[in-house]
Amino acid sequence: MSIRPRLTPRRKPPKFLKVLLLLLVPICMIGLYINGQKISYFFRPLWDKPPRSFTRIPHYYAENLSMDHLCRLHGWSLRSQPRRIFDGFMFSNELDILEIRLHELYPHVSKFVILESNTTFTGIPKPLFFASNKDRFAFAEHKIVHDVFSGRIAPSGSYEDPFILESEQRAAMNGLIHRAGISSGDILLMSDTDEIPSPHTLKLLQWCDGIPPIMHLELRHYMYSFEFPVDYSSWRATAHVFGPITRYKHSRQADLIFSDAGWHCSFCFGHIHEFVFKMTAYSHADRVRRKDFLNHSRIQKLICKGDDLFDMLPEEYSFQELIKKMGSIPRSASAVHLPAYLIENADKFRFLLPGGCVRTPESQ
Numbered sequence: 214m215s216i217r218p219r220l221t222p223r224r225k226p227p228k229f230l231k232v233l234l235l236l237l238v239p240i241c242m243i244g245l246y247i248n249g250q251k252i253s254y255f256f257r258p259l260w261d262k263p264p265r266s267f268t269r270i271p272h273y274y275a276e277n278l279s280m281d282h283l284c285r286l287h288g289w290s291l292r293s294q295p296r297r298i299f300d301g302f303m304f305s306n307e308l309d310i311l312e313i314r315l316h317e318l319y320p321h322v323s324k325f326v327i328l329e330s331n332t333t334f335t336g337i338p339k340p341l342f343f344a345s346n347k348d349r350f351a352f353a354e355h356k357i358v359h360d361v362f363s364g365r366i367a368p369s370g371s372y373e374d375p376f377i378l379e380s381e382q383r384a385a386m387n388g389l390i391h392r393a394g395i396s397s398g399d400i401l402l403m404s405d406t407d408e409i410p411s412p413h414t415l416k417l418l419q420w421c422d423g424i425p426p427i428m429h430l431e432l433r434h435y436m437y438s439f440e441f442p443v444d445y446s447s448w449r450a451t452a453h454v455f456g457p458i459t460r461y462k463h464s465r466q467a468d469l470i471f472s473d474a475g476w477h478c479s480f481c482f483g484h485i486h487e488f489v490f491k492m493t494a495y496s497h498a499d500r501v502r503r504k505d506f507l508n509h510s511r512i513q514k515l516i517c518k519g520d521d522l523f524d525m526l527p528e529e530y531s532f533q534e535l536i537k538k539m540g541s542i543p544r545s546a547s548a549v550h551l552p553a554y555l556i557e558n559a560d561k562f563r564f565l566l567p568g569g570c571v572r573t574p575e576s577q
């Protein structure tokens with residue numbers, strides 16, 4: 214008797230549920246479609262393994278110690294003559310970072326070997342920013358070996374595979390380094406423009422015998438400016454004692470990494486249009502999933518908050534690290550242990566220093 218009254222009200226929900234499901238399923242699908250990348254990044258610890266771990270070489274440094282003392286602290290010995298250093302990097306549009314790099318490393322580098330492509334990695338024609346700003350770098354003219362890589366333009370409506378164009382450009386570096394006059398026993402640095410080894414790292418490479426033939430350089434990673442230190446995760450830059458089998462790369466090449474060896478400042482631009490250019494030009498341009506990602510006021514807001522330009526989660530391999538790094542990058546008020554040229558010219562580079570996140574209006 215008491216069963217019936219219960220059954221009738223129970224029959225109603227299925228219809229209501231059907232309607233609810235009809236509404237919920239498409240909403241979930243749309244949600245998945247829009248946030249698919251985010252969801253997949255959140256579960257990265259389940260589908261991706263961290264890169265093989267490095268053996269870290271401790272790095273000793275204090276002001277005003279003799280090179281002999283510094284070399285011996287690392288278990289190396291002082292040379293009678295410094296090695297020559299060749300600094301090879303591909304340049305896209307990082308004009309301010311390039312100015313800092315050239316000034317900072319100038320005393321230690323024999324030749325800056327700069328390759329600039331006339332297309333982006335994504336196959337779009339690109340102005341030659343270095344060539345057209347040569348005057349800014351005239352002070353280092355006699356140390357610069359510059360060449361233009363002729364890139365391929367993607368047929369309209371399609372994309373070049375950015376990773377293929379990028380690796381072709383890196384291969385072209387080998388020829389340019391030879392033309393710059395490198396020989397066995399010289400130091401060759403392989404990095405991107407925005408990966409800047411510190412001058413005291415270069416002095417060790419120059420003056421110490423017994424350094425490993427290939428070392429990765431562990432760089433402090435910053436985003437947008439030195440106000441937003443991310444972590445020490447930057448490892449792609451390398452220092453090589455040049456030999457017959459040395460080839461220019463920007464990938465894993467050894468198990469040794471030299472600790473705290475410099476700075477990697479990503480998206481450290483003075484103008485919003487430079488952010489937009491880089492976002493569409495570099496190998497991860499597929500991350501620009503919506504047109505409004507390139508909206509100038511949106512970009513300005515994000516870089517003042519230390520938030521991600523592509524609305525993505527950090528690339529981490531454990532849930533603990535992922536959750537620690539989610540959200541905005543904490544702000545730093547320290548401008549200590551940064552490139553000396555940057556501090557000397559703090560007025561010019563205000564946008565790279567604490568409190569300077571607002572970019573000046575475009576002058577293009």
Ligand SMILES: *[C@@H]1O[C@H](CO)[C@@H](O)[C@H](O)[C@H]1NC(C)=O
Pocket residue numbers: 277
């Ligand atoms: C640095 O070393 C030189 C000589 O080795 C010494 O004359 C000078 O006072 C030192 N400077 C500092 C700041 O310790």
Ligand SMILES: *[C@@H]1O[C@H](CO)[C@@H](O)[C@H](O)[C@H]1NC(C)=O
Pocket residue numbers: 331332338339362363364366
């Ligand atoms: C790039 O440079 C090469 C060689 O100078 C030239 O043939 C090619 O047309 C250029 N491509 C673009 C997109 O300017």
Ligand SMILES: *[C@@H]1O[C@H](CO)[C@@H](O)[C@H](O)[C@H]1NC(C)=O
Pocket residue numbers: 505508509510511
């Ligand atoms: C850019 O975003 C702002 C809000 O953040 C909006 O007011 C503005 O209309 C957008 N501009 C364009 C060109 O979409």
